[in-house]
Amino acid sequence: MTVVEELRSVLPRDRVLSDPAELFVYEFDGFTIARARPAAVVFPSTTEEVSAVVKILAKHGVQIVPRGSGTGLAGGCVAFADGVIVSTVKMNRILKIDLENRVAHVEAGVRNTALSEEVAALPGGAVYHFAPDPSSQRASTIGGNAATNAGGIHTLKDFVTSNHVLGIEMVLSDGSILNCGGQNGCCEDGPFDLPGLICGSEGTLGIITKLWVRLVPKATDFRTMVATFTTTADACDAVSDIIAAGMLPAAMEMMDGAMVRAVEDAFHFGFSKEAQAVLLIELDGIGPLLEWEMSKVTAICETRNAAKVEQSSDPSRRAALWKARKSAFGALGRISHSYCTQDACVPRSNLAEVLKRIAEIGLEHGLQIPSAFHAGDGNIHPIFLYDDADDSQVQNTLHAAEKVLKYCIEIGGTVTGEHGVGVEKLHLMPYLFDRATMDQFQRIKSAFDPQQQINAGKLLPSDKVQVQLLKPGRHVPQ
Ligand SMILES: Cc1cc2nc3c(=O)[nH]c(=O)nc-3n(C[C@H](O)[C@H](O)[C@H](O)COP(=O)(O)OP(=O)(O)OC[C@H]3O[C@@H](n4cnc5c(N)ncnc54)[C@H](O)[C@@H]3O)c2cc1C
Structure with missing residues (x-):
């Protein structure tokens, strides 16, 4: 039997794609420079199906490439070397929401915002959410967020995804199922923080199938600010000054002049098109303290020559502001x-x-x-x-x-x-890390995946799968 025939023996026919026309959209992710057509794409719907698929692929020596929604920006879920993509999008059930203990148990293919929406719909749930907020959150999966250790606009105060993952179920390269951490976090986990290790491993250690994640209280009182500058240097210095003054805004985002104009042309938020930089700042906490913090931030921006500082406590203005920011990359599609x-x-x-x-x-x-x-x-x-x-x-x-x-x-x-890192920045890893550190990373990879079966050639150099994007020579237009 061929690999595809064997895959069809464990999954229904419509959950194994192998037609070139159907495979086309799986040739790349958000980093569209790295492209390769997978041999097949499979859509298991349970951990047991993932395990059965992995056993077949491992037996045939086929590269196994985990994929969530494909919003990654480093080519991490692209299947080079005739690999097979294992998509988690059919694993999108929210298994448990426990508000009393502020945790949720989800399958890896649940979309980031789907969890917070479901939590908010429960009695008493409106005050909680899953905090990691990558700008792709309406599409990207929680499994993908964990695999990339995604950040977001509110990372400054809420931290990255690994700080919100308590436990992980993962299928290893031999098809066995690892369970680490749990609803109580790594105190259940023995000597090593395995969920912490898996977060950020970019699908190179196994396929995450389920996660226990934290639910945290949402800010109830907040202020949003838009500070407009005539130079990027002033805006950058204001950012440093605000942190140096001992404040921790919930978010502090910057758009340069070119981006402001692209976003304004697309979404008409009301940014000044003359701006060379705009700082979007959110403060959260309790009322009187917020007023004091807002005046301090305003004073710092003015000392750094801000042309205008807009302040707001209006929830709809806040929603519009973050929508504009989260749509910024999309606005570039127009130009x-x-x-x-x-x-x-x-x-x-x-x-x-x-x-x-x-x-x-x-x-x-x-x-x-x-x-x-x-x-x-x-x-x-x-x-x-x-x-x-x-x-x-x-x-x-x-x-x-x-x-x-x-x-x-x-x-x-x-x-x-x-x-x-994906494939995009792989060549820079030895430039960033010394030999001893790179060797140690490789030993960790080998402990999980001795045959380099899962997503080889991503994150760490591999002798099995090599992808060269940069061609030597001079390419600057004359
Ligand atoms: C418009 C836009 C805005 C973005 N904004 C942000 C941002 O603010 N912050 C941020 O951090 N990122 C951002 N990203 C990047 C991307 O959305 C994140 O990296 C996201 O976490 C990827 O999730 P995904 O489900 O799409 O994963 P995919 O793109 O499918 O995969 C990403 C990586 O994770 C691995 N992977 C996916 N699922 C699993 C799994 N179940 N088990 C093991 N490995 C897995 C893949 O192999 C791959 O290496 C943005 C992307 C876009 C297009």
């Missing part, structure tokens, strides 16, 4: 064929010089690079605009992006704040 979102973390105090260097690299490569990013976390997202029908533009973009990331490493930063 560019393709875009590549980069993701690095730098010390907050270096933000101004990093944005300056990105602008220089844009000029050197003849590229437009608008930015919308989590300024409070020092997590930058320069977005490279290009046309993916033109290979020289693709290569030019990759070379420029590499320059930006290497610069971020040189000044003490790292190559990913939240989107992960």
Whole structure:
């Protein structure tokens, strides 16, 4: 029997795709530069079905590639080397919501916002939510959020996904089922924090099938602020000053002038199109303290030459503000064929010089690079605009992006704040980590997946699957 025939012996026919026309949409994720057609895509609906699928694929020596909604921005769920994609989207049941203990048990394919919506609909549930809020949250899965250790707009105060995952069920590369942590977190887990290790492993250790996650109280009182600046440097310095003053806003996001104009043209929120930078700040807590914090933040922005600071406590204005921010990447679709979102973390105090260097690299490569990013976390997202029908533009973009990331490493930063390494940043891992650390990472991978069966060639270099996106040579347009 062929692999596909065997897969059809354990799953219904409509849950095993192998027709090239059906496979086309699974050739890439949100990082559209890395493309490969999978040999098949399967849609198991239970842990037992995932296990049966994995056993078949392992027996045939086929690469196994976990996939949630495919919103990843690093090529992590693309199946190179004729791999088979194991999608979790049919595993979308919310198994338990326990408000008393503030936990939920979910299958890996549950969408991020679906959980908070279901919680809010329960008696007494309106005050709780699942806090990680990547801008993709209406589409991305909780399994994918855990695998990438996703952040989001409110990461500054709420932290990343791993801080909200208490337990994980995962199918390993031999089809066995690992259960670690649980509703009480890693105190159930023995000596090592295995859920913590699995979060951020980008599907290279196994396929997450179920998760126990925290539900936390939502902010009840808040203030949102929009501070408009005439230079990016002033906005960046305001961010550093606010944190240095001992405050911890719930969110502190920045859009540069090019991004503000793209978002305003698309969504008409009311941002000034003359702005060179806009800071979106949210404070939460209790009323009188909020008023004091808001006046302090306003004073800092004004000291850093803010042209205007808008303050609001209106929930609909707040919702519109975050909708505009979360739609920022989408707004670029109106002005560019393709875009590549980069993701690095730098010390907050270096933000101004990093944005300056990105602008220089844009000029050197003849590229437009608008930015919308989590300024409070020092997590930058320069977005490279290009046309993916033109290979020289693709290569030019990759070379420029590499320059930006290497610069971020040189000044003490790292190559990913939240989107992960995937295949996109793989070549930079040895540049970021020393030999001893890389060897230790490989030993961890081998302990879970000795045959390099699951998502090899992502996150860590592999001798089994190698993907080269960057072609050597000069690709800057003359
Ligand atoms: C418009 C837009 C905005 C975004 N904003 C943010 C943001 O604010 N913050 C942020 O962190 N990210 C953001 N992202 C990136 C992306 O949405 C996140 O990385 C998200 O967590 C991916 O979830 P997914 O279900 O789409 O996973 P996929 O893209 O399907 O997979 C991502 C990685 O996780 C692995 N994986 C997926 N499911 C499993 C599983 N069940 N078990 C094991 N491995 C698995 C895959 O193999 C792959 O390596 C954004 C993306 C887009 C397109």
